[in-house]
Amino acid sequence: MTTSSETAPVAPARPGLLAADARFAVLCALGIAVFPFLLHPLGGYSTLATQIAIVSIASIGFNLLLGYAGSLSYGHAMFYGGGGYLAAILLLRVSPQHPNLWLCVIGATVGAAILAIVVGAVTVRLYGIYFALLTLAFAQMVYFIVEQAKDWTNGDDGLQALPNALLPMGPWNIDLTTHLPSIDLGPFGNLGELRLWYIFAGICLLLVLMLSRMLTRSQFGEVLGAIRENEQRSTLIGFNASAYRLAAFAISGALTGFSGALRGMFDGSVPVDSLSIDRSGSFVIYTIVGGVQTLFGPVAGTAVIMFLENVLSARTPAWRLIEGLIFVGVIVFLPRGLSTVLKQQRDKSPRGLFVRSLRLSTEEPDPLLKPSGEGHKGGPMSIIETFKLGKLFGRFAAVRDVDFRVDPGELRAVIGPNGAGKTTFFNLLSGTIAPSSGTVNYKGRDVSRTSGTARVHLGIAKAFQTASLYPDQTVRQNCRLAALARVQGSFALQVFRRSMRLDDVDNLAERAMSRLELTGVADTRAGDLSHGDKKRLDIAIALATQPQILLLDEPVAGMSKDEARKTEALIRKLSTEMTVLVIEHDMEMVMGISDSITVLHQGTVLATGTPAEIRDNPRVIEAYLGGHSEAELTHG
Amino acid sequence: MEALFQAMLGGLVLGLIYVAIAVGLTIIFGTLRLVNFAHGAFYAIGAYVGLVIAQHIGVGWAFVAAPIAVALFAVLLDRLVLRSFYDKEPTAQLLVTFGIALVVEETLRLIFGATTQQYRMPEALQGSVTLGPITYPAYRLLFAAGVIVMLALVWLFIERTNYGLIVRAGIRDRIMVQLLGGNIRQASTIVFALGAAIAGLVGAAATPIYSIDPATGFAFLVPSFVVVVVGGLGSFWGAVLGGLLIGELQSLTNLAYAPASNVVIYLCMALVLLLRPQGLLGESEVIRQ
Ligand SMILES: Nc1ncnc2c1ncn2[C@@H]1O[C@H](COP(=O)(O)OP(=O)(O)OP(=O)(O)O)[C@@H](O)[C@H]1O
Numbered sequence: 001m002t003t004s005s006e007t008a009p010v011a012p013a014r015p016g017l018l019a020a021d022a023r024f025a026v027l028c029a030l031g032i033a034v035f036p037f038l039l040h041p042l043g044g045y046s047t048l049a050t051q052i053a054i055v056s057i058a059s060i061g062f063n064l065l066l067g068y069a070g071s072l073s074y075g076h077a078m079f080y081g082g083g084g085y086l087a088a089i090l091l092l093r094v095s096p097q098h099p100n101l102w103l104c105v106i107g108a109t110v111g112a113a114i115l116a117i118v119v120g121a122v123t124v125r126l127y128g129i130y131f132a133l134l135t136l137a138f139a140q141m142v143y144f145i146v147e148q149a150k151d152w153t154n155g156d157d158g159l160q161a162l163p164n165a166l167l168p169m170g171p172w173n174i175d176l177t178t179h180l181p182s183i184d185l186g187p188f189g190n191l192g193e194l195r196l197w198y199i200f201a202g203i204c205l206l207l208v209l210m211l212s213r214m215l216t217r218s219q220f221g222e223v224l225g226a227i228r229e230n231e232q233r234s235t236l237i238g239f240n241a242s243a244y245r246l247a248a249f250a251i252s253g254a255l256t257g258f259s260g261a262l263r264g265m266f267d268g269s270v271p272v273d274s275l276s277i278d279r280s281g282s283f284v285i286y287t288i289v290g291g292v293q294t295l296f297g298p299v300a301g302t303a304v305i306m307f308l309e310n311v312l313s314a315r316t317p318a319w320r321l322i323e324g325l326i327f328v329g330v331i332v333f334l335p336r337g338l339s340t341v342l343k344q345q346r347d348k349s350p351r352g353l354f355v356r357s358l359r360l361s362t363e364e365p366d367p368l369l370k371p372s373g374e375g376h377k378g379g380p381m382s383i384i385e386t387f388k389l390g391k392l393f394g395r396f397a398a399v400r401d402v403d404f405r406v407d408p409g410e411l412r413a414v415i416g417p418n419g420a421g422k423t424t425f426f427n428l429l430s431g432t433i434a435p436s437s438g439t440v441n442y443k444g445r446d447v448s449r450t451s452g453t454a455r456v457h458l459g460i461a462k463a464f465q466t467a468s469l470y471p472d473q474t475v476r477q478n479c480r481l482a483a484l485a486r487v488q489g490s491f492a493l494q495v496f497r498r499s500m501r502l503d504d505v506d507n508l509a510e511r512a513m514s515r516l517e518l519t520g521v522a523d524t525r526a527g528d529l530s531h532g533d534k535k536r537l538d539i540a541i542a543l544a545t546q547p548q549i550l551l552l553d554e555p556v557a558g559m560s561k562d563e564a565r566k567t568e569a570l571i572r573k574l575s576t577e578m579t580v581l582v583i584e585h586d587m588e589m590v591m592g593i594s595d596s597i598t599v600l601h602q603g604t605v606l607a608t609g610t611p612a613e614i615r616d617n618p619r620v621i622e623a624y625l626g627g628h629s630e631a632e633l634t635h636g
Numbered sequence: 637m638e639a640l641f642q643a644m645l646g647g648l649v650l651g652l653i654y655v656a657i658a659v660g661l662t663i664i665f666g667t668l669r670l671v672n673f674a675h676g677a678f679y680a681i682g683a684y685v686g687l688v689i690a691q692h693i694g695v696g697w698a699f700v701a702a703p704i705a706v707a708l709f710a711v712l713l714d715r716l717v718l719r720s721f722y723d724k725e726p727t728a729q730l731l732v733t734f735g736i737a738l739v740v741e742e743t744l745r746l747i748f749g750a751t752t753q754q755y756r757m758p759e760a761l762q763g764s765v766t767l768g769p770i771t772y773p774a775y776r777l778l779f780a781a782g783v784i785v786m787l788a789l790v791w792l793f794i795e796r797t798n799y800g801l802i803v804r805a806g807i808r809d810r811i812m813v814q815l816l817g818g819n820i821r822q823a824s825t826i827v828f829a830l831g832a833a834i835a836g837l838v839g840a841a842a843t844p845i846y847s848i849d850p851a852t853g854f855a856f857l858v859p860s861f862v863v864v865v866v867g868g869l870g871s872f873w874g875a876v877l878g879g880l881l882i883g884e885l886q887s888l889t890n891l892a893y894a895p896a897s898n899v900v901i902y903l904c905m906a907l908v909l910l911l912r913p914q915g916l917l918g919e920s921e922v923i924r925q
């Protein structure tokens with residue numbers, strides 16, 4: 001990839017940034033500190049406060065996956081219970097004489113992360129119900145294994161009466177079961193009811209909250225959000241969506257395992273229930289009730305529901321019904337959770353959108369883009385070429401035996417009646433789908449098996465027949481995401497860097513916008529744009545990946561005549577700098593701008609030639625007439 | 637050998653329950669594009685309605701009342717809550733239907749208590765039938781035959797009626813369904829009610845065999861989803877094949893190594909998802925939903 005990301009000066013931190021982080025930490029610490037005393041008058045006890053603090057960590061982990069990666073796991077108990085069992089087994093087997101809490105908890109967290117990577121490797125390719133069920137399946141398998149490995153896990157009875165692990169800190173071995181000094185706090189109980197455990201769990205929660213905040217505001221979080229919003233687009237601007245989702249799954253699993261380990265150590269027991277479907281479901285409930293995609297939502301939800309479970313259950317048998325009604329009520333009436341009632345804004349504020357130096361660079365275009373006489377086996381090297389390329393959908397051949405070749409710098413139009421296979425052919429070139437037969441060569445190299453994401457980084461970009469955008473983001477942010485993929489590569493675990501603080505990214509994005517004359521609407525939500533602007537933004541996104549070859553699928557379809565001519569002129573200008581392939585039904589445009597034309601018909605190449613040759617080709621005329629009546633049938 | 641036959645018959649009965657629930661899930665998904673985690677609740681409501689009617693009025697009426705009550709409940713649910721979730725992403729649908737399942741389960745627990753209950757069939761149906769080397773409870777065989785007849789009727793509904801046309805079109809081509817326009821609202825209500833009624837009827841009919849407690853609905857739902865995924869989301873015959881496969885697999889594993897009988901179906905599903913993600917008889921375009 002370009003090395004520019006290393007050399008680019010990272011913009012200096014915004015003044016007050018650290019102060020904001022510190023303020024956040026202090027506020028969280030205060031909240032955690034007063035929580036058990038607020039719980040007391042409501043009938044909660046100190047053990048519950050500690051358990052809530054611990055389980056909140058798992059909910060935060062769950063929310064990172066559901067809220068930010070968009071995947072609903074129905075198997076998080078495997079990490080929670082798995083973490084608990086691992087910690088307990090480490091405690092019992094490795095150091096029974098000198099039980100070390102760090103060892104148990106950190107070991108269990110690492111174990112959970114490994115489990116998450118293994119499970120994630122097979123699950124992240126799935127979506128929706130498939131993802132939920134497959135994670136559930138894995139959780140059931142883990143449950144089964146644990147239940148069967150009786151020698152280690154004590155089967156159905158779980159591991160009970162674990163020894164108390166000490167927390168080594170420098171020269172001290174801290175016993176977390178020690179009570180705090182007894183101070184009467186009136187209606188708020190007595191300080192002495194709390195053990196050191198609460199302080200330890202509270203610090204852990206504080207750190208995890210800060211981690212979660214950092215993750216969601218980082219470049220990593222930004223890309224994750226983009227993938228959630230439009231995965232198709234994200235892969236075709238060069239982000240490796242599977243890698244991002246896997247990373248999110250691993251982090252989520254590790255946090256959940258960490259929480260489970262702490263819970264086991266605190267309770268002194270690990271029941272087999274901690275691996276059950278109900279456990280997995282509880283994280284769903286906590287997170288949704290509190291507010292998915294919010295920082296504090298999972299904590300609030302955990303506190304509310306665990307409070308109900310422990311306090312209300314003693315008073316009414318209907319507590320689970322109340323819990324269920326709250327859950328449904330929140331989904332139907334407050335899709336963003338309870339915490340949004342308090343704070344009328346979701347955590348994902350439009351940050352990272354502040355504009356900085358708009359140095360529109362006047363660099364020369366990449367020399368590779370120029371049509372060059374560079375010899376290759378006698379003739380000039382093609383930029384993209386296919387041999388006997390074919391695609392079957394079931395038994396239907398959408399593309400058949402296509403031999404196709406484009407020289408660098410050319411503007412090639414691909415035309416043909418509806419259903420001729422044009423879009424399918426572009427998908428084969430861009431790598432969105434794999435060919436059934438034949439090869440695609442890019443600059444002399446076989447890329448048939450290269451993923452679409454990798455092809456973007458080689459320089460192939462595409463604008464879709466139906467514009468594929470990030471509707472909730474501004475135009476500028478849309479372009480920046482593409483530019484970011486170009487600058488940072490297909491995957492980067494950039495969890496420390498604030499999102500979008502790179503000059504290269506800004507420059508690329510601004511340049512792409514100005515080339516498509518979108519600078520005027522740079523701060524408009526993409527979803528609010530006019531049809532024509534959407535189509536042009538799609539091209540700008542493709543352009544921001546710095547392609548060497550640009551595939552445009554019906555760029556002016558649905559535009560008014562004036563708009564179409566304007567867009568045509570923009571495309572013509574682009575074609576002086578890069579190779580452009582364009583599918584279009586607008587014959588006036590096709591004849592006006594292309595260097596040459598390829599006609600597809602029923603999946604095969606009917607003819608290739610200059611506009612004049614194509615216009616006079618009798619077979620083309622016949623196919624088109626046939627195609628038109630066909631089109632009228634399907635559209636009429 | 638006899639045990640093997642017993643297990644296979646047991647697998648058939650269990651599998652048919654899965655098939656019935658899974659067919660409902662599948663036609664609802666196919667027509668409404670709704671992933672319904674509350675489908676197990678329909679089974680449970682049917683079972684409890686059946687239980688009450690059977691104990692107080694008569695077994696025959698239970699088989700009439702249960703599907704009707706469940707269908708009414710389903711239509712109400714659809715109008716009040718689910719309608720607004722048709723266009724939402726599958727994850728949102730999963731969540732809201734999961735929540736409804738919770739509410740139903742807890743309501744049943746409050747009304748009927750947490751204990752396992754059962755009603756007894758009339759004397760005439762309590763006997764056993766001798767089939768070659770084994771004897772098998774007559775009611776179970778009758779149950780299996782009844783479910784098969786019911787599935788055949790559902791199949792005829794899908795293949796031969798105008799509403800069925802919409803179901804089939806919905807599975808294959810969403811756009812075409814939208815073109816059919818006005819009809820679709822009515823059709824989707826009918827399909828939703830039908831899918832629910834099937835589950836309710838099977839719930840009532842299966843209670844003498846499996847008994848019922850408030851958690852049974854969910855306990856049947858999860859394997860039924862496994863069945864749908866294994867068979868192929870949206871495919872009628874996929875649900876049939878998947879249900880029988882999973883039922884037999886579970887029953888035979890129970891015979892061979894009982895503790896594994898719960899996990900084997902998940903193993904089976906994981907394998908299918910990895911090797912043939914669209915399911916055994918599924919059409920590949922549905923998978924991304
Ligand atoms: N995923 C798919 N599964 C099955 N068939 C498909 C799939 N994608 C495309 N087809 C079929 O392949 C044929 C070619 O489709 P394609 O979208 O490539 O046509 P096109 O030339 O781009 O048409 P248009 O001008 O209408 O955009 C069509 O008959 C279409 O129905």
Ligand SMILES: [Mg+2]
Nearest residue numbers: 422423424465
């Ligand atoms: Mg097309």
